Amino acid sequence: MTTTSPELPTAPGKRSLSLYILGTQSDLHSERGVECPGDLPPASDPGLVERARRAKEALGSRVFVLGHHYQRDEVIQFADVTGDSFKLAKDAAARPDAEYIVFCGVHFMAESADILTAPEQKVILPDLAAGCSMADMARLAQVEDAWDTLADAGIADVTVPVTYMNSSADIKAFCGRNGGVVCTSSNAQAVLEWAFRRGQKVLFLPDQHLGRNTAVLQLGLGLDDCVVYDPRRPGGGVSPEQLRAATMILWKGHCSVHGRFTPEAVDEVRGRIPGVQVMVHPECQHEVVLKADQIGSTEFIIRTIEQAPAGSSWAIGTELNLVKRLAANHPDKQISFLEQHVCYCATMNRIDLPHLVWALESLVAGEVVNQITVDAETERYAKEALQRMLDLPGETSRD
Numbered sequence: 354m355t356t357t358s359p360e361l362p363t364a365p366g367k368r369s370l371s372l373y374i375l376g377t378q379s380d381l382h383s384e385r386g387v388e389c390p391g392d393l394p395p396a397s398d399p400g401l402v403e404r405a406r407r408a409k410e411a412l413g414s415r416v417f418v419l420g421h422h423y424q425r426d427e428v429i430q431f432a433d434v435t436g437d438s439f440k441l442a443k444d445a446a447a448r449p450d451a452e453y454i455v456f457c458g459v460h461f462m463a464e465s466a467d468i469l470t471a472p473e474q475k476v477i478l479p480d481l482a483a484g485c486s487m488a489d490m491a492r493l494a495q496v497e498d499a500w501d502t503l504a505d506a507g508i509a510d511v512t513v514p515v516t517y518m519n520s521s522a523d524i525k526a527f528c529g530r531n532g533g534v535v536c537t538s539s540n541a542q543a544v545l546e547w548a549f550r551r552g553q554k555v556l557f558l559p560d561q562h563l564g565r566n567t568a569v570l571q572l573g574l575g576l577d578d579c580v581v582y583d584p585r586r587p588g589g590g591v592s593p594e595q596l597r598a599a600t601m602i603l604w605k606g607h608c609s610v611h612g613r614f615t616p617e618a619v620d621e622v623r624g625r626i627p628g629v630q631v632m633v634h635p636e637c638q639h640e641v642v643l644k645a646d647q648i649g650s651t652e653f654i655i656r657t658i659e660q661a662p663a664g665s666s667w668a669i670g671t672e673l674n675l676v677k678r679l680a681a682n683h684p685d686k687q688i689s690f691l692e693q694h695v696c697y698c699a700t701m702n703r704i705d706l707p708h709l710v711w712a713l714e715s716l717v718a719g720e721v722v723n724q725i726t727v728d729a730e731t732e733r734y735a736k737e738a739l740q741r742m743l744d745l746p747g748e749t750s751r752d
């Protein structure tokens with residue numbers, strides 16, 4: 354629960370109405386996206402660059418600007434540090450002197466930063482509509498219903514809930530309260546191994562693809578050890594027998610960007626670019642990941658390209674802003690976007706220069722806008738789930 358959230362206001366007593374910019378919840382085939390064959394939105398008024406520079410200079414060390422790798426160039430140029438969601442949360446925690454943390458990313462990331470920073474530090478999300486459709490696919494009430502279903506099937510006490518970083522703070526808190534843990538795309542294997550030392554089964558939230566890809570490709574489980582729990586169907590759309598037989602109970606959620614890459618796109622690019630290496634994020638569908646040469650988190654993708662030999666060719670299946678930036682920063686390598694019909698992340702791109710300038714100039718004027726605050730109870734349990742991840746060997750040095 355947060356005091357501010359990217360939800361539309363609702364009348365008291367009514368169900369909250371989320372802002373679903375892309376598909377209708379967890380049905381991947383409903384994702385419409387936007388057709389943008391290789392194009393990013395046009396840059397904002399260049400006059401704003403100078404205003405952002407002046408506001409940031411006026412704030413000095415009182416402000417610390419974090420930029421996720423999927424942010425627009427016009428925003429990333431003002432980031433003091435860049436990184437994936439996990440690295441940015443750690444970076445925020447490492448700056449206790451900064452009064453304001455301006456988070457250029459999405460809502461769940463700003464929540465994690467608020468959880469991991471000191472109480473007096475204020476975390477700001479320049480546009481509250483910068484949510485994440487994947488995080489929205491697992492609501493606390495739905496997860497509590499699912500847990501009751503597992504209890505009715507007699508398996509809740511042997512199941513460890515694991516949530517991807519890309520989830521709301523109250524889902525992280527649910528995991529904390531129930532002996533569970535948070536994972537990221539770079540440590541999902543180590544976290545799942547930890548979970549299976551403590552329980553016989555895992556309930557994996559909210560990205561079925563990261564859960565399946567990690568379980569099958571890294572832990573050696575079979576596809577038939579996995580069952581998909583659909584929160585929109587009674588009993589999750591699975592029988593108690595199926596739940597009892599499964600080892601991985603995968604929540605029916607997906608990323609509206611990575612979930613749309615197709616195996617056909619991999620075949621197409623291999624036919625078009627001789628010798629191309631295909632690298633995809635583990636949020637992609639299993640059929641896509643199986644055809645790729647390399648699979649890895651955002652930080653892994655960046656590192657692999659940095660270390661790749663000059664002249665090598667790559668087709669990358671991740672967010673478009675990052676792929677374009679990698680191509681621009683590595684002109685000695687041929688880097689292309691994997692699929693013509695996948696777009697940039699619409700919600701990440703909500704953070705643009707006008708919103709950043711507004712947030713910074715408001716701070717200069719002494720007004721804190723769009724503060725993200727996680728309540729104390731949620732924070733306490735979410736921190737437990739995050740701390741279990743941070744306590745894994747090697748985790749504090751991992752990027």
Ligand code: 13P
Pocket residue numbers: 436437438439518519537538608636650651652
């Ligand atoms: P990471 O930042 O952890 O790589 O996650 C990818 C993503 O989709 C972020 O929204």
Ligand code: SF4
Pocket residue numbers: 423459484485486487488519608609610611672698699700701
């Ligand atoms: Fe969410 Fe996917 Fe966008 Fe990341 S890229 S913010 S997981 S919709």
